[in-house]
Amino acid sequence: MRWWHIDAVLPLEEDLFVDDRWSARTYWSELAQLETRHYLVAVEGERVRGFAGLCDYPDEAFVQTIAVARDAQGQGLGARLLQALLDEAARRRVRRVALEVRADNDPAIALYERFGFRREGVRRGYYSPSGMDALVMVRP
Numbered sequence: 001m002r003w004w005h006i007d008a009v010l011p012l013e014e015d016l017f018v019d020d021r022w023s024a025r026t027y028w029s030e031l032a033q034l035e036t037r038h039y040l041v042a043v044e045g046e047r048v049r050g051f052a053g054l055c056d057y058p059d060e061a062f063v064q065t066i067a068v069a070r071d072a073q074g075q076g077l078g079a080r081l082l083q084a085l086l087d088e089a090a091r092r093r094v095r096r097v098a099l100e101v102r103a104d105n106d107p108a109i110a111l112y113e114r115f116g117f118r119r120e121g122v123r124r125g126y127y128s129p130s131g132m133d134a135l136v137m138v139r140p
C-alpha cells in the first residue's frame with residue numbers, strides 16, 4: 001500500500017469497520033513509519049479489493065488490520081493477505097505474531113485460528129467508540 005491507495009481504502013474501511021474505522025490521518029501515519037510497517041493492497045485493475053498491514057517491533061509483530069471487500073469475500077483473498085503478512089514476519093525473524101480482533105467477529109477469528117493463532121486473553125471495551133471487547137490472539 002502506498003499513499004495513493006488511501007482514497008480507495010477509506011470506503012472499504014467505512015463499509016467494513018463502521019464505528020471502528022480508521023481515518024485517512026491514521027493511514028498516513030502508518031505508511032510514514034517505513035521501518036516498522038508493512039502494508040499490502042490486493043488490486044484488481046484499478047480497484048482495491050483488500051488490504052492488510054503488519055507492525056513489527058523487535059521480537060514481536062502485530063497484524064494491524066486486514067479486510068476484503070464484501071463482494072470479494074469467501075474466495076481466499078483474506079487468507080492470501082494474512083499469509084503474506086506472516087511471510088513478512090518470518091523474513092523479519094520475529095518470535096511471535098499477535099493481533100486484536102473484535103470478540104464478535106466470527107469469520108475473522110475462524111481465519112486466524114486456521115492460521116494457528118490461539119486465544120490469549122480479552123481487552124475489555126478496547127474498541128472506540130463502540131466499546132466492544134477485543135480478543136487477543138497470538139501465533140508463535
Ligand SMILES: CC(C)(COP(=O)(O)OP(=O)(O)OC[C@H]1O[C@@H](n2cnc3c(N)ncnc32)[C@H](O)[C@@H]1OP(=O)(O)O)[C@@H](O)C(=O)NCCC(=O)NCCS
Pocket residue numbers: 016017065066067068069072073074075076077078079080100101102105106107108110111112114
Ligand atoms: C475476515 C476477512 C478479512 C476474511 O477475508 P476472506 O477473503 O473472506 O477470507 P477467505 O475467503 O480467505 O477465507 C479464509 C478463512 O476465513 C474464515 N472465514 C472467512 N469468511 C468466513 C465466514 N463468513 N464465516 C466463518 N469463517 C469465515 C474461514 O476460516 C476461511 O477458511 P475456509 O475457506 O477454509 O473455510 C473478511 O471477512 C473481512 O474483510 N471482514 C471484515 C473486516 C474484518 O473484520 N477484518 C478483521 C479485523 S480483525
